[in-house]
Amino acid sequence: MDLSCEYVGIKLKNPIIVASSGLAENLKNMKKAEEHGAACVVAKSLFEEKICRISPTPRFEIIERKMGKLRSQTFYSFEQASPFDAHEYFEEIRKAVNTLSIPVIPSINCVTDEGWSQYARMAEGAGAPALELNVSCPHGSISFRGGDVEEKILSVAKIVRDSVKIPLIVKLPMQLSSPLSMAKMLERSGIDGVVMFNRLTGLDINLEKERPVLHEGYAGHGGPWAFNYVLRWIAASSPHLNISVAASGGVGSGEDIIKYIYAGANAVEVCSLIYLSGYEAIDMLLEQIKAFMERKSYPDFSQIKGKLSGKAILSNEQIDRRHLFKAQINQALCTSCGTCQKVCIYDAPYQSEKSYVISELCDGCGLCVKLCPVKAIEMVKWSEKA
Numbered sequence: 001m002d003l004s005c006e007y008v009g010i011k012l013k014n015p016i017i018v019a020s021s022g023l024a025e026n027l028k029n030m031k032k033a034e035e036h037g038a039a040c041v042v043a044k045s046l047f048e049e050k051i052c053r054i055s056p057t058p059r060f061e062i063i064e065r066k067m068g069k070l071r072s073q074t075f076y077s078f079e080q081a082s083p084f085d086a087h088e089y090f091e092e093i094r095k096a097v098n099t100l101s102i103p104v105i106p107s108i109n110c111v112t113d114e115g116w117s118q119y120a121r122m123a124e125g126a127g128a129p130a131l132e133l134n135v136s137c138p139h140g141s142i143s144f145r146g147g148d149v150e151e152k153i154l155s156v157a158k159i160v161r162d163s164v165k166i167p168l169i170v171k172l173p174m175q176l177s178s179p180l181s182m183a184k185m186l187e188r189s190g191i192d193g194v195v196m197f198n199r200l201t202g203l204d205i206n207l208e209k210e211r212p213v214l215h216e217g218y219a220g221h222g223g224p225w226a227f228n229y230v231l232r233w234i235a236a237s238s239p240h241l242n243i244s245v246a247a248s249g250g251v252g253s254g255e256d257i258i259k260y261i262y263a264g265a266n267a268v269e270v271c272s273l274i275y276l277s278g279y280e281a282i283d284m285l286l287e288q289i290k291a292f293m294e295r296k297s298y299p300d301f302s303q304i305k306g307k308l309s310g311k312a313i314l315s316n317e318q319i320d321r322r323h324l325f326k327a328q329i330n331q332a333l334c335t336s337c338g339t340c341q342k343v344c345i346y347d348a349p350y351q352s353e354k355s356y357v358i359s360e361l362c363d364g365c366g367l368c369v370k371l372c373p374v375k376a377i378e379m380v381k382w383s384e385k386a
């Protein structure tokens with residue numbers, strides 16, 4: 001089976017890129033990524049700001065969130081920059097480029113025009129096949145400082161484009177007025193690819209201590225919940241771009257990677273999953289991707305790449321708004337717990353002798369079906385309703 005794909009002019013043996021983070025902080029870690037099957041690594045970002053090179057301890061937290069019956073988690077962290085200085089960083093990149101068989105892409109985050117230009121030239125000099133511009137770090141980045149983020153990103157892109165010839169990738173923040181417009185502007189500036197997206201910056205508060213949690217500042221937060229937002233933008237953007245697009249956010253399974261490819265991604269960057277499960281997670285992702293491709297008899301990605309993007313996603317005008325369905329309770333299964341009645345804003349369910357029943361007031365929204373603890377409710381075609 002051929003899982004290869006093309007990203008900023010580089011052939012990757014599969015779509016999995018280990019995203020910029022401590023997971024690819026040095027040659028030792030990059031080797032682990034390669035051994036477990038990653039097709040490419042993006043090195044931990046080198047920051048021009050020296051203070052960012054020392055991360056506090058501890059720097060990881062898993063924050064649990066509850067909303068009624070829903071549970072979610074955020075992987076919350078404050079791991080800032082590579083601990084290396086610029087010289088050490090690009091020496092490590094040079095070693096990795098010469099040692100590994102997979103592409104090694106450095107990542108830089110600067111505060112001055114000279115810094116962007118100088119680090120980019122050092123990356124090119126170290127033999128990097130491409131360079132990722134981290135203009136989106138949730139701590140200490142352009143986006144964090146406010147102002148006209150889009151203008152600053154374009155200005156950085158232009159400075160670096162004028163400085164080096166290697167393919168350039170801009171890692172976008174989620175907080176943009178239009179990620180597609182931004183990507184289009186970058187395409188016109190000669191940028192070869194975009195990553196959608198870096199993590200968001202968040203905050204949590206320890207109410208007992210009456211202080212922010214962890215290092216008492218803001219922190220990056222992500223998790224499986226990030227996936228759907230990223231997928232939406234990959235699907236909406238990819239048909240309009242002639243440059244590469246890598247998805248980054250919330251990957252938890254091989255199926256997630258497949259979904260990103262359906263949406264049009266050239267490659268997929270994975271980070272949190274590997275932090276939380278070890279580099280073995282890459283083997284698991286590859287097995288799940290292969291299993292899907294085998295089950296569907298696809299020899300490669302050519303038939304699925306971008307299949308569910310752009311016009312394949314219904315527009316507001318195209319959505320079928322007919323009310324064809326109503327909820328119906330299976331009386332044999334209903335335990336009369338009353339959940340359906342409590343959550344119905346149409347006041348449709350009522351208690352009959354044996355169980356709850358859905359009245360004519362049902363709007364067909366389907367929420368009770370999702371919340372019934374014993375799965376006693378189903379949606380039925382209006383005309384078929386008993």
Ligand SMILES: Cc1cc2nc3c(=O)[nH]c(=O)nc-3n(C[C@H](O)[C@H](O)[C@H](O)COP(=O)(O)O)c2cc1C
Pocket residue numbers: 019020021022044045075077079080081082107134137171197198199220222223226248249250251269270271272273275
């Ligand atoms: C601990 C940690 C460190 C990270 N460090 C960097 C970094 O140095 N540079 C960068 O561009 N992104 C960094 N990221 C963001 C990831 O590269 C990735 O884009 C993001 O976590 C979304 O992917 P995920 O949901 O698979 O984690 C980091 C993320 C985590 C969790």
